[in-house]
Amino acid sequence: MVPVSTLITVLAYAVAILGYLPVAPHVDLAVRLAFPLAMAAGIVFDRKGKYPLTGIPSTIATIIPFVVYLLQLSMANPAAPVVNFLVVLLCVRIVNEKSPRNLLQIFALALFALASSSLFSLSALFLVYLFLQLALIAVSLVLLTFLSVDTRLRLTRQGLSRVVGVALAMPAASVPLLLIFFAILPRTQYPLLNFLNVPGERATGFSDRVEPGKTASVGDVKTVAFRAECPQLGRNDLYWRGIVFDALAGATWVRSEKRPDEVPAAPKGNEVRQVIYPEPSRNAYLLALDIPTRMDGVRASQGADFTFTRRVSGSGRIRYEANSVLSDAIPVPRGIDRDHYLRLPHQVSPRTAALARGFTAGTPNDDERLSRVETWFTQQGFRYATSGLAVAADPVDAFLFERRTGHCEFFASSFATLLRLAGVPARLVGGYYGGDFNEIGGYYVVTEDRAHVWVEAFIEKRGWVRIDPSSFAANFDRATPSRRSFATKLAAFADSLTWYWNQAVITYDLQKQVELVRRANRQFRGLNLPVVSRWLLPVAGGAAAFAVAVWWIVTFGGSTHEERLLRRFRARIEKSYGVPRNHRSRGLKELADMVNDPAVTEFAAIFGGAIYRDRRLTAEECRQLSLLVNAIGVPVRREDDKSS
Amino acid sequence: MTVSGILGWLNIRYLSLAVRLPDEIYDGQETYVSLQVENHKRFVPSFLLRVELEGACGGFHLVDRTGSETTSLAVTFQGRGRKELSQAVVSSPFPINFFIRSTTLPLNAHCVVFPRPVPCGPPAGPADGRSRGVVESRGRGYEGEMETIAEYTGVEPLKLVHWRLSARHENLKVKQLTAMADVPLMLDLAKLPGRSMDERLSCGVWIVNRSIRANRPVGLIAGSKVYRPDISRLHRLRLLTELALHGSR
Numbered sequence: 001m002v003p004v005s006t007l008i009t010v011l012a013y014a015v016a017i018l019g020y021l022p023v024a025p026h027v028d029l030a031v032r033l034a035f036p037l038a039m040a041a042g043i044v045f046d047r048k049g050k051y052p053l054t055g056i057p058s059t060i061a062t063i064i065p066f067v068v069y070l071l072q073l074s075m076a077n078p079a080a081p082v083v084n085f086l087v088v089l090l091c092v093r094i095v096n097e098k099s100p101r102n103l104l105q106i107f108a109l110a111l112f113a114l115a116s117s118s119l120f121s122l123s124a125l126f127l128v129y130l131f132l133q134l135a136l137i138a139v140s141l142v143l144l145t146f147l148s149v150d151t152r153l154r155l156t157r158q159g160l161s162r163v164v165g166v167a168l169a170m171p172a173a174s175v176p177l178l179l180i181f182f183a184i185l186p187r188t189q190y191p192l193l194n195f196l197n198v199p200g201e202r203a204t205g206f207s208d209r210v211e212p213g214k215t216a217s218v219g220d221v222k223t224v225a226f227r228a229e230c231p232q233l234g235r236n237d238l239y240w241r242g243i244v245f246d247a248l249a250g251a252t253w254v255r256s257e258k259r260p261d262e263v264p265a266a267p268k269g270n271e272v273r274q275v276i277y278p279e280p281s282r283n284a285y286l287l288a289l290d291i292p293t294r295m296d297g298v299r300a301s302q303g304a305d306f307t308f309t310r311r312v313s314g315s316g317r318i319r320y321e322a323n324s325v326l327s328d329a330i331p332v333p334r335g336i337d338r339d340h341y342l343r344l345p346h347q348v349s350p351r352t353a354a355l356a357r358g359f360t361a362g363t364p365n366d367d368e369r370l371s372r373v374e375t376w377f378t379q380q381g382f383r384y385a386t387s388g389l390a391v392a393a394d395p396v397d398a399f400l401f402e403r404r405t406g407h408c409e410f411f412a413s414s415f416a417t418l419l420r421l422a423g424v425p426a427r428l429v430g431g432y433y434g435g436d437f438n439e440i441g442g443y444y445v446v447t448e449d450r451a452h453v454w455v456e457a458f459i460e461k462r463g464w465v466r467i468d469p470s471s472f473a474a475n476f477d478r479a480t481p482s483r484r485s486f487a488t489k490l491a492a493f494a495d496s497l498t499w500y501w502n503q504a505v506i507t508y509d510l511q512k513q514v515e516l517v518r519r520a521n522r523q524f525r526g527l528n529l530p531v532v533s534r535w536l537l538p539v540a541g542g543a544a545a546f547a548v549a550v551w552w553i554v555t556f557g558g559s560t561h562e563e564r565l566l567r568r569f570r571a572r573i574e575k576s577y578g579v580p581r582n583h584r585s586r587g588l589k590e591l592a593d594m595v596n597d598p599a600v601t602e603f604a605a606i607f608g609g610a611i612y613r614d615r616r617l618t619a620e621e622c623r624q625l626s627l628l629v630n631a632i633g634v635p636v637r638r639e640d641d642k643s644s
Numbered sequence: 645m646t647v648s649g650i651l652g653w654l655n656i657r658y659l660s661l662a663v664r665l666p667d668e669i670y671d672g673q674e675t676y677v678s679l680q681v682e683n684h685k686r687f688v689p690s691f692l693l694r695v696e697l698e699g700a701c702g703g704f705h706l707v708d709r710t711g712s713e714t715t716s717l718a719v720t721f722q723g724r725g726r727k728e729l730s731q732a733v734v735s736s737p738f739p740i741n742f743f744i745r746s747t748t749l750p751l752n753a754h755c756v757v758f759p760r761p762v763p764c765g766p767p768a769g770p771a772d773g774r775s776r777g778v779v780e781s782r783g784r785g786y787e788g789e790m791e792t793i794a795e796y797t798g799v800e801p802l803k804l805v806h807w808r809l810s811a812r813h814e815n816l817k818v819k820q821l822t823a824m825a826d827v828p829l830m831l832d833l834a835k836l837p838g839r840s841m842d843e844r845l846s847c848g849v850w851i852v853n854r855s856i857r858a859n860r861p862v863g864l865i866a867g868s869k870v871y872r873p874d875i876s877r878l879h880r881l882r883l884l885t886e887l888a889l890h891g892s893r
Contacts, residue, residue: 141739141740141741142691142738142739142740144740144741145737145738145739145740145741146691146692148737148741149692149703149705149737150703150705153705155705159705159706162689162691162706162708163691163706166651166688166689166691166739167739169647169651170647170648170651170739173647173650174647177646177647574748578731578733578748579730579731579748580730580731580748580750
């Protein structure tokens with residue numbers, strides 16, 4: 001035998017823990033520690049059956065944090081104080097007596113705490129917490145109902161299993177409804193709580209400027225930058241284009257405000273369609289495989305250098321489709337503003353200038369100069385590294401002649417500077433290189449540590465040609481790792497779950513709803529039944545109509561108007577006064593005396609007056625009786641009520 | 645919410661009720677009625693049922709699927725005469741106590757409620773100690789003449805053991821005495837004390853019960869009907885029924 005009260009207390013603690021865990025990383029340290037302490041105190045008090053903190057101590061423990069967090073509340077920081085206070089309230093409830101009212105408050109607060117965790121992160125784990133919590137709350141609510149009937153009730157194991165089984169049917173049966181409501185409930189075009197979800201600026205990874213020589217090392221950040229759904233491609237095709245840097249500000253490559261107009265032609269090559277799911281960021285540049293030609297599903301403006309920027313700023317989750325041409329050259333038949341792409345940094349060391357002069361000996365064409373720079377780079381044996389980097393005012397000089405070690409920014413900026421010094425127009429392209437193909441989901445995961453910078457050099461008749469100077473490093477490895485460990489597979493599986501969650505839930509918006517309706521509409525229109533089954537629909541419809549007609553005749557058919565009226569009358573009396581309608585032995589007069597309703601009495605008088613004198617009811621009587629049936633059970637207003 | 649509503653609706657559906665009433669029910673006196681609820685659902689048990697019958701309430705925490713449970717209700721019937729228990733209200737706060745759903749279930753039970761017994765002084769006729777022994781009863785008793793000697797069966801009172809005979813036979817012998825009976829009492833409804841018919845009936849019920857318990861045969865004259873005196877249980881119930889239904893037919 002299990003006491004129901006003990007069982008509910010245990011469930012309440014479990015529900016509270018499920019509410020606390022997801023918000024724990026986001027609350028203040030004091031609040032984070034207060035919860036386990038409150039749990040321990042609550043358990044001790046429950047065992048002793050005494051609650052010394054009830055009353056004034058609890059009120060003080062509520063009011064002080066309320067004032068503290070109210071003062072912290074601002075438009076810039078709306079979520080954290082509220083969530084902290086929620087956890088404080090939960091703590092206060094836990095240390096007090098577990099009365100039905102307090103238990104309901106614990107359930108509500110825990111549910112709010114879990115819901116508020118979605119203000120900080122919307123991971124798939126939220127769903128796990130939610131389902132667990134809903135299941136436990138459902139069981140608790142049912143047990144609470146038992147407790148309200150009998151406070152000292154004890155259930156046998158068998159009885160308990162029956163109760164839990166039926167209680168769990170509630171959340172289980174809600175799942176299909178949940179899915180339907182998820183699909184059809186109206187949504188806004190943009191997430192309302194977007195402003196709460198702004199992630200911190202990334203220290204490393206994709207950036208809107210290239211500034212080598214600033215730090216001695218760059219940390220590898222393994223956070224996901226974006227996921228791209230597309231067929232598996234060769235490693236050399238995986239250049240994800242984001243931004244083009246065309247100007248120099250000191251030693252820093254930036255994107256100039258006024259870029260020269262150029263008219264590129266459509267690049268030639270294999271077309272690849274991708275669906276990109278970027279992680280939320282403040283970055284306005286939309287990424288796609290080099291060279292992107294078109295983007296759908298997001299309002300974006302296209303630059304002449306095939307960069308796409310979002311018109312509406314926002315940091316919520318988005319998804320867009322991109323069309324790319326896998327090519328390493330952008331043809332610009334009408335040429336470019338060469339001067340703009342030949343501008344040099346203010347500071348060029350003499351040995352760099354001297355090196356560049358060597359590439360121009362004999363006034364070769366741009367193609368030849370490029371190949372000379374490439375050859376020189378290949379021969380130097382530069383090494384690719386993310387630590388032990390040169391920190392210098394002239395990073396190009398430091399990289400080329402001293403350290404000879406660097407990451408892609410050093411390689412690209414040095415290569416582009418040498419090209420410009422040699423008279424070849426050049427620019428840098430920022431984006432990502434590579435990606436891990438997830439075979440379960442059929443998409444690439446590109447992490448922040450794959451952020452990359454490469455060079456585009458302008459060659460007459462070919463256009464902007466892609467060169468990746470980092471590939472000239474002695475330790476550069478283009479080989480794809482062939483062996484996939486169990487841990488890697490597991491990580492891929494976990495990532496695919498997150499991806500499906502993001503795809504199915506987080507980015508499900510009005511647009512997808514409209515698309516769903518359209519698709520259903522299209523499929524319905526395109527429904528092409530074979531000749532044999534062409535008659536299926538009318539036949540099935542006819543059969544259904546026939547079934548309804550048979551039911552109607554069996555139920556109501558053959559009955560006179562009087563019989564139908566009497567059936568309605570008895571149904572109404574059953575509904576209003578609980579007198580079973582199948583109680584045929586009871587006469588109308590007897591019924592009228594029993595229920596003491598003027599409408600019933602009048603009905604009995606009119607109906608009996610006609611039927612017992614063996615005459616049919618007149619149309620007027622039928623109308624009157626019908627009105628009387630509707631009036632049964634409706635309280636009669638007194639005369640003084642009417643006059644007022 | 646929808647699902648809990650459906651569960652609550654299902655919880656009080658496909659149930660049937662049956663009552664078992666005692667033989668003697670008196671007006672205004674608490675009577676224990678046995679109430680059985682049967683769950684005809686094939687897959688789902690019913691929980692926390694509350695059955696309201698004639699102002700009394702009974703509870704069932706769990707009625708298993710295709711199972712039944714029984715409880716006792718302390719019901720107080722008001723008014724003498726024939727009573728029909730045609731329905732009972734079954735309600736339940738299941739599953740989450742937000743709403744209480746209720747339904748009316750038919751009952752097919754009849755009973756006769758006897759008038760409330762009201763003490764009304766000694767019955768008419770000789771009822772004191774002096775009249776005892778005037779009539780010899782056919783039944784066995786403890787105070788009449790010795791009739792036979794029998795073997796001790798272990799239930800007879802020790803004072804009935806015939807010690808001298810027992811000593812002679814080496815096993816216990818007991819005396820069997822005749823019972824002493826009173827003079828039969830004939831009640832005439834019209835002559836019973838009381839200002840109204842109901843008061844006279846209540847008085848009659850009290851006298852019938854008291855007399856028969858004291859082993860005194862009672863008969864009844866109710867209008868044209870005459871019941872001969874007797875002391876059997878069946879006879880007593882017949883008299884009480886007559887008193888309960890008097891004037892209502």
